[in-house]
Amino acid sequence: MQANTRAAIPAAVNRTSLLGSQLDTFAFIIHPIDPKRDVSRKYPFLGRILNERQIDFFSTFFPPVYISEIEGITSQATGKEVKGWFIACPYTPRRMMELPERTVYRKIIETGHAAERLGAQILGLGAFTSVVGDAGVTIARALELPVTTGDSYTVAIAVQAIREAARVMDISLRDATAAVVGATGSIGRVCAELLAEDVAELILVGRREDALEELRSSLQGKARAVLRTSTRMDDIAEAQLILTVTSAVHEVIHPGHLRPGSVVCDVARPRDVSAMVAAVRNDILVIDGGMVDVPGPVDFHFNFGFPPGKAYACMAETITLALEGRFEDYTLGKDLSRQRVDEIATLAAKHGFRLSGFRSFEREVTEEQIETVRRRARESRRSR
Numbered sequence: 001m002q003a004n005t006r007a008a009i010p011a012a013v014n015r016t017s018l019l020g021s022q023l024d025t026f027a028f029i030i031h032p033i034d035p036k037r038d039v040s041r042k043y044p045f046l047g048r049i050l051n052e053r054q055i056d057f058f059s060t061f062f063p064p065v066y067i068s069e070i071e072g073i074t075s076q077a078t079g080k081e082v083k084g085w086f087i088a089c090p091y092t093p094r095r096m097m098e099l100p101e102r103t104v105y106r107k108i109i110e111t112g113h114a115a116e117r118l119g120a121q122i123l124g125l126g127a128f129t130s131v132v133g134d135a136g137v138t139i140a141r142a143l144e145l146p147v148t149t150g151d152s153y154t155v156a157i158a159v160q161a162i163r164e165a166a167r168v169m170d171i172s173l174r175d176a177t178a179a180v181v182g183a184t185g186s187i188g189r190v191c192a193e194l195l196a197e198d199v200a201e202l203i204l205v206g207r208r209e210d211a212l213e214e215l216r217s218s219l220q221g222k223a224r225a226v227l228r229t230s231t232r233m234d235d236i237a238e239a240q241l242i243l244t245v246t247s248a249v250h251e252v253i254h255p256g257h258l259r260p261g262s263v264v265c266d267v268a269r270p271r272d273v274s275a276m277v278a279a280v281r282n283d284i285l286v287i288d289g290g291m292v293d294v295p296g297p298v299d300f301h302f303n304f305g306f307p308p309g310k311a312y313a314c315m316a317e318t319i320t321l322a323l324e325g326r327f328e329d330y331t332l333g334k335d336l337s338r339q340r341v342d343e344i345a346t347l348a349a350k351h352g353f354r355l356s357g358f359r360s361f362e363r364e365v366t367e368e369q370i371e372t373v374r375r376r377a378r379e380s381r382r383s384r
């Protein structure tokens, strides 16, 4: 069975009318992460009748899906407005891990071609479309338009979020023990490098001892922190601050892994932290990593799970490049550059992107929750 592989683009959205509008443009690829929930957002009926495995199976034959037009994004620095589109690659994370790499590339490239037909001038790769294989290099080579994974700004915002959470929770960064889970990954590696400049002790957590040791040696000279490596998730119980960013397709952090009063910034999509943590541990603050406020009266015309006016940092990187008129491949490959992380953070701030207030499992974190966690942390310190 082979479906028509071209995304059906509504007639109202055509290149000629866009060229007439004179706005610079971008497109961003999204994909279902929680299969039933995300498919229901576009196709309520299918989301209701299909189970996860069926969605996984049928996604193989589905063409890229045009989702929506994005309008209203306006730079605070220059007043420039840009226009964009969401286009969905139908694969779930599990499907992207199961299928041969070249099959997954093919589908993402088809999705990129849909962006080209819309007239997008730059393309961002969301969630697992940036994780798979060589992190965008092969995809960029096959497309006419420039591509970015958005990982540079994701690093910048994840580290800003954990620093801000430490401040709010009265955790002294200089004295803290932190952990980065997925430290050997593209995003985790640079997050570890940045946090190693802030904290007293940093635990690099991953699955491969040799890769962790290599990372530790590469950071050794420049780190303020004492660096340790671990392949045991139980060791994160020693940390007050945890930044987690694995590409696991299932949760890897459970309630028993965490100490009272700790903060976990979960950047991974799908999430690394089990929803059970929120359900049974009111002494831990779990925050969603990577959420930013978007400048201008933005309307995404699609609910991707955030409140109005907010976006993922990886989307914001793509939009920043469009606002800046930088139509070039930006973040590609598994080796992120620290210089690009700093540069995109400066450019995004200039155009008006800001770290958003804290959210946890798609809900706003209240002052009361923060106070409860602070109190439990004090109690646990006193009882030791």
Ligand SMILES: NC(=O)c1ccc[n+]([C@@H]2O[C@H](COP(=O)([O-])OP(=O)(O)OC[C@H]3O[C@@H](n4cnc5c(N)ncnc54)[C@H](OP(=O)(O)O)[C@@H]3O)[C@@H](O)[C@H]2O)c1
Pocket: 126, 127, 128, 130, 131, 135, 150, 151, 154, 182, 183, 184, 185, 186, 187, 188, 206, 207, 208, 211, 245, 246, 247, 248, 249, 252, 267, 268, 269, 270, 289, 290, 312, 313, 314, 315, 334
């Ligand atoms: N919030 C946002 O705005 C945003 C933006 C971009 C990406 N992301 C998310 O960030 C995550 C990581 O992306 P990336 O590009 O850094 O991926 P990556 O380069 O593939 O690195 C993933 C890391 O996760 C580890 N890992 C994989 N499966 C694991 C498991 N079952 N248990 C423990 N560790 C595991 C890998 O360890 P090994 O070396 O042992 O394989 C590796 O260190 C993804 O979930 C992605 O969707 C979020």
